[in-house]
Amino acid sequence: MAGFDKVVGSYEEAMAGLEDGMTVLAGGFGLCGIPENLINEIKRKGTTGLTFVSNNCGVDGFGLGVLLEDKQICKMVSSYVGENALFEKQLLSGELEVELTPQGTLAEKMRAGGAGIPAFYTATGVGTPVAEGKETKLFNGREYLLEEAITGDFAIVKGWKADRYGNVVYRHTAQNFNPLAATAGKITVVEVEEIVEVGELDPAHIHTPGIYVDRVIVGHFEKRIEKRTVKEA
């Protein structure tokens, strides 16, 4: 079964082929469900000029924030950024470009990229700065914007469990953008907490079928919490 065995043994192998100037789609929402070790490997490699498509850009010292330290990112496509000082500094100095995209449009653009839909219409953003330079069209009397799909040279994804065939399930709300990014990368790399036997995952409940996945690696995760909220005891 060599043909479908997607497990790689090292993070170096997992990110092999990533080159300066490439576009990378990253799963995660805030610090939840981010491919933290794959990000760290990109830091180690020192690849630069990267465009990241990710809902957020991590925080100082964690998540995509670590790639700001050596100025590896030249552009972010995100819905919400600036949770860290370094980001703000590089944005204001012009070293970093940001394309702000509504969260739902961002999710749908990745899905479209993976699904062979080059563009779709949405009411989101009509009449706002997001609409600048975009085609609009009326459907049933309402105005909609044409939004184009996003694909990446790489997609980096954080799963919970995967089998060797690359079938993946996500845990709780760590799912978020991960299955969407997974569909839209030319090379999709998934890091997981556990590799299970082929056949162990219920076929009807696989979030990301292996057809989308090129490489799987098992890692250990810090899972830092961004806003720790607990109820009064």
Added chain:
Amino acid sequence: MAGFDKVVGSYEEAMAGLEDGMTVLAGGFGLCGIPENLINEIKRKGTTGLTFVSNNCGVDGFGLGVLLEDKQICKMVSSYVGENALFEKQLLSGELEVELTPQGTLAEKMRAGGAGIPAFYTATGVGTPVAEGKETKLFNGREYLLEEAITGDFAIVKGWKADRYGNVVYRHTAQNFNPLAATAGKITVVEVEEIVEVGELDPAHIHTPGIYVDRVIVGHFEKRIEKRTVKEA
């Protein structure tokens, strides 16, 4: 919890509000995963002038085929039809209109209808009769067709298990178009084999979240097999 209890006690109640001339989205592929009892209830009601959006139109005497007997359907939007004699007869006599839609486009049109996407571009059908009268546009040098979303006055769906909140899971390939139809009906009715306790379905593995579902009913199913194929012992 009256507010989220969607279980109804009779098929009459399940299809209450269906009127002549309405559009109904139906799940199912061939005879697999079809809402057979909801279809039978529509037959019993005698509602006419219906447009059905469904990948197929059943067979003589089963599935949507039963609605042809009393000429209840005036139009089918499908990818593949004509597995029954009555269908062919009504089509040739002009009593029945058919809008043939590629299977993937049909699935995506329903998803778009539920997802607030009024239209999307696809390469499917470019240069074919499907493209007639439709807008085209180039993306990266390739031609794509603009296809519009589909919504229905009703969606009739066959699930496996549901809870009272309308969370649904499907069994095996009986999933097919069901979760898509479920999102795009103004009133979505799901019939299932079993109603389980709220909380019994794993939140991360619900195929159709209850927010899309208006009514749930439990039924008994014949599950007729269209092409019984077995391997030599």
Added chain:
Amino acid sequence: MALTREQMAQRVAQELQDGFYVNLGIGIPTLVANYVPSNMEVMLQSENGLLGMGEFPTEDTIDADMINAGKQTVTTVKGASIFSSAESFAMIRGGHVDLTVLGAFEVDVNGNIASWMIPNKLIKGMGGAMDLVAGADNIIVTMTHASKHGESKLLSECALPLTGKGCIKKVLTDLAWLEIENGAFVLKERAPGVTVEEIIEKTQGKLIVPDHVPEMTFA
């Protein structure tokens, strides 16, 4: 007296109906969850991919993989479902959420809303706000009636870049409950002890004042 944040949440909660799926934004909207009437069930949608958000966890049950759209650790209620961001916004964009409550900087008489961007200040992004206002039919904006400097936030035309165009019909401020109809704010209720004159004075956009403007009541 201007409403407190808690009173604003209480007033918004009066708009809930049994069986509503509700998306609550950050700030005052979040507090609405504390005032759901006891004879009523609502289910909270969080746009990061959770339908059926529960209360905060205890120290024992806290889980980094279970957060809401405000990035707070949360729990789920029985009957919850969890899904991708694309599915979450399919729900939102597709109009399946019954009520959305969110804050704003400005609202105008044409139902425009500005809530995400102040030029020449650092722009962090719109998150899911543009999708929420475009997708929902039933939106309540909660904000103070005027800025700290006394400048009205209910305008004839939003000055700030928009979050959405023509999508707001209901506004709750600390002074009043207003609905937007035919290019004007209609004053429906006033905060207890707040005069119609104060509201007129602090409303820059066209305001229609009915003969009788009842005071809000709180149970």
Added chain:
Amino acid sequence: MALTREQMAQRVAQELQDGFYVNLGIGIPTLVANYVPSNMEVMLQSENGLLGMGEFPTEDTIDADMINAGKQTVTTVKGASIFSSAESFAMIRGGHVDLTVLGAFEVDVNGNIASWMIPNKLIKGMGGAMDLVAGADNIIVTMTHASKHGESKLLSECALPLTGKGCIKKVLTDLAWLEIENGAFVLKERAPGVTVEEIIEKTQGKLIVPDHVPEMTFA
């Protein structure tokens, strides 16, 4: 001798690669599954929502809820996944399937394919064929080289309504293996015992015949 249906399936199977995700149409393409080399694994995608289709069930394991796109009862292999029709065609349209094999009525020198509609005959529909040809980069068409009446199916221009435009690059007929390049069929291999002359005679569209046209070999 013209190839048998089984031989055609065998020849197509030579195009498989280890780790390929493959969609096989009804008819000859279905038979390809019987000739997967033993040192190789391929996974079959069925467009009704199944990745990892297995063999037919036994009478004991037959299940009405487990069918393929041909509506036949099937089983799943280990590692299979099952999903909605939208997800299935996202895979197909998005170009994730490595190889698609399907039949046709006609193919032309520009890579056009006609496979679903014969005017004035009952039209049953295109099913998933239009999505499959539009989405796949690597498609093999299998068909007889000519009709029963001797009319070529390899044309300068398809006469029948198209299933897809400019999407076919490889054709296996009962007489030959051909590839479509720069507006012509290029004869790559001939069936054992079939002469180049017969192929030329039965090919209406422009045909490029290299100096040496090897016979197909079967293991």
